[in-house]
Amino acid sequence: MTTKQATPPEASYRQPFYKRVLGVTELGVFAAVAVFFVAFTLADKSMANPANLARMALQGSFLGLAAFAMSFLMIAGEIDLSSGGTAGLSAAVAGVLMMNFGWPEWASCTAALAAAVLVGLLNAFITLKVHMPSFFATLGTSFLVSGLAIWILKGAWFYVADQIPALLKVLNPSPLFALPWIFIALLMAYLVGDFLMRTSRLGPTLMAVGGNRRAAEIVGINVPLVKTLCFVFVSVCCGLAGILVMAYSGTTDASIGDGWLLWVIAIAIIGGGSLQGGTGSIIGAFFGTVLIQIIRMGLLNANVQTNAQGIVIGVILIVAASLDVLRRKSIQY
Amino acid sequence: MTDVVTNKRIEAGAADRQPLLEAKGISKAFGHVQALDNVDFELYPAEVVALIGDNGAGKSTLVKILSGIYRKDSGQIYFEGQPVELRGPKDAERLAGISTVYQDLALVDVRDVGSNIFLNMESTRWGIFINFRRLYADARRVIDLLKIDMPSVRVNVGELSGGQRQGVAISRALARGRRIFIMDEPTAALGVEQQHKVNELIANLKREGKTVLVISHNLEHVFTVADRLIVLRRGKRVGTRLKSQTTKEEIVGLITAAVKGDVPD
Known part of the structure; x- marks a missing residue:
């Protein structure tokens, strides 16, 4: 087979160097993690203190778990605004079953995760069968599940710390730099998830579903099934995160997931995700979680007023997102 | 009701080959509008056929029936002589090896x-x-x-x-492994140079033994790539011509009814 002169042989083809560097989705967030960590450590030595790092790892794991699942869903072109509500609902279900009905720990948590699965199926049903954009569908279920959590708890809150010995173990430090077990597990999940996205058929499938739905359909991918699995995965991870927050705080109340939503989406986007779907990075969301955690902890240590933290984080987010837009443009023809 | 003239011309071009895909007596109505009226249609291996006609002539209805998107009201489709029932795009791909390349390309x-x-x-x-x-x-x-x-x-x-x-x-x-490629207005959004590339692409597909069905408004393009032209007018197949035996004037006439078709209107 002879090819035309205009076509250079495959082996000699290489992207220019700057494109290969700028083409790394996680470049920006990784650089930001490094810059902010160094800056905050220079400002206050306690930042790099091992005890401080372990505490950050523990506190960041809950959002990190939700953001992990959310980045898959966003690559598949959908979004779940009910993540915080689902976390609250799971915690409420687990708490009520343990305290009011005397269920054992494992049964209560299983039931709580089952409730989360139902939320995911409901999100998928409204989005895929009623054909409503997931932005609106999950906005609705967000109110619904938050309301359910409040209704289940009847405005009360429970002290559950004595009932959950197994869950508390997950939060204990591991032998590895005293980082908590939950963080180690989450890091493994991120690494495996990212690896599978790059090497298995998971990546092409999710990116096709989110990048061009018609293309996915033409080649025979079951688009509704893929999206449904992603919705359920997000809900289960959020439900699990809610249960873990309950274990961490020792109490159940309906407001466990309040304010999660914006953090989770911010993390996924900082990590390289896109609201249009099709692109994103799993490991990028990990760095996004780390970045958010560093900034929150750094501002706290630097004695920035709690009232002013939102302003600082907002500015950082906008600057980070703008730089990423520039990066993407610079590598396009 | 296949007419003699049409058949003669096909045989002249296709010799004694068996059609790869054949449709007989296809009709389709949308409410009171008869989009296709008893249309016969055939594709041979390794040929490029252009399906032409004015807006509303029934081109896209016919193509959508062949690619399994619409169900026909009556008629029968054969693939390699065997009757096939196309209930959806997947059937068209698996049973009849038909692949439709849409304008948006879906990449x-x-x-x-x-x-x-x-x-x-x-x-x-x-x-x-x-x-x-x-x-x-x-x-x-x-x-x-x-x-x-x-x-x-x-x-x-x-x-x-x-x-x-x-x-x-x-x-x-x-x-x-598809054998029939339906291309819907493949050059519509392209510049002159890119049109040439598409023409080469079609020629190479034919050389590989594939069949290409081009739906196009662009007569210039049709006369460049097609071996055979099938003209639809108001749901009827009014003419079939080998490119070597016709002129643009005749084809335009068939499209606009200025030239009398092979079947009565």
Whole structure:
């Protein structure tokens, strides 16, 4: 087979160097993690203190778990605004079953995760069968599940710390730099998830579903099934995160997931995700979680007023997102 | 009610070959509008056929029936002489090897050429990990077969020109073993140079023994690529001409009814 002169042989083809560097989705967030960590450590030595790092790892794991699942869903072109509500609902279900009905720990948590699965199926049903954009569908279920959590708890809150010995173990430090077990597990999940996205058929499938739905359909991918699995995965991870927050705080109340939503989406986007779907990075969301955690902890240590933290984080987010837009443009023809 | 004239002309061009795909007496109505009225249709191996006609002549209805999107009211479709029932696009692909390349091409812009061609049929190691080396080598082979200008099969499809994108969409269908390629207005959104690329692409498909059905308004383009022209007018097949035996004037006349068709209106 002879090819035309205009076509250079495959082996000699290489992207220019700057494109290969700028083409790394996680470049920006990784650089930001490094810059902010160094800056905050220079400002206050306690930042790099091992005890401080372990505490950050523990506190960041809950959002990190939700953001992990959310980045898959966003690559598949959908979004779940009910993540915080689902976390609250799971915690409420687990708490009520343990305290009011005397269920054992494992049964209560299983039931709580089952409730989360139902939320995911409901999100998928409204989005895929009623054909409503997931932005609106999950906005609705967000109110619904938050309301359910409040209704289940009847405005009360429970002290559950004595009932959950197994869950508390997950939060204990591991032998590895005293980082908590939950963080180690989450890091493994991120690494495996990212690896599978790059090497298995998971990546092409999710990116096709989110990048061009018609293309996915033409080649025979079951688009509704893929999206449904992603919705359920997000809900289960959020439900699990809610249960873990309950274990961490020792109490159940309906407001466990309040304010999660914006953090989770911010993390996924900082990590390289896109609201249009099709692109994103799993490991990028990990760095996004780390970045958010560093900034929150750094501002706290630097004695920035709690009232002013939102302003600082907002500015950082906008600057980070703008730089990423520039990066993407610079590598396009 | 196949008319003598039409048959003679087909036989002149297609010798004694059996049609790859044949449709007989296809009718389709939308409410009171008879979009297709007892239309016969046939495609032979390794030929390029242009389906032409004015807006509302029934071109897209016929194509959508062949690609399984619409159900016909009556008539029968045969693939290699065997009757087939096309209940959906998947049937058209699997039972009749028909692949439709739509105007929007339906490519994943954020993935590279190789990944698009073999999307959802990637060969894997241990059933899990994609064998990328093999995938790119296979992709290169398909691209070279069609002589598509492509610096690398690792370039994202979003960075390609219109002609190259057509090439990727065709390669994707070719890799799936399709034998009939329906191209809907393939040159509509392309510049002159890119149109040439698409013409070459069609010629290369034919050389590989594939059948191409082009739906086009562009008579210039049709006369460049097609072997045979089928003219529809108001739901009827009014003429079939070999390119070598007709003129643009005659075809325009058939489209606009200035020339009397082979069947009564």
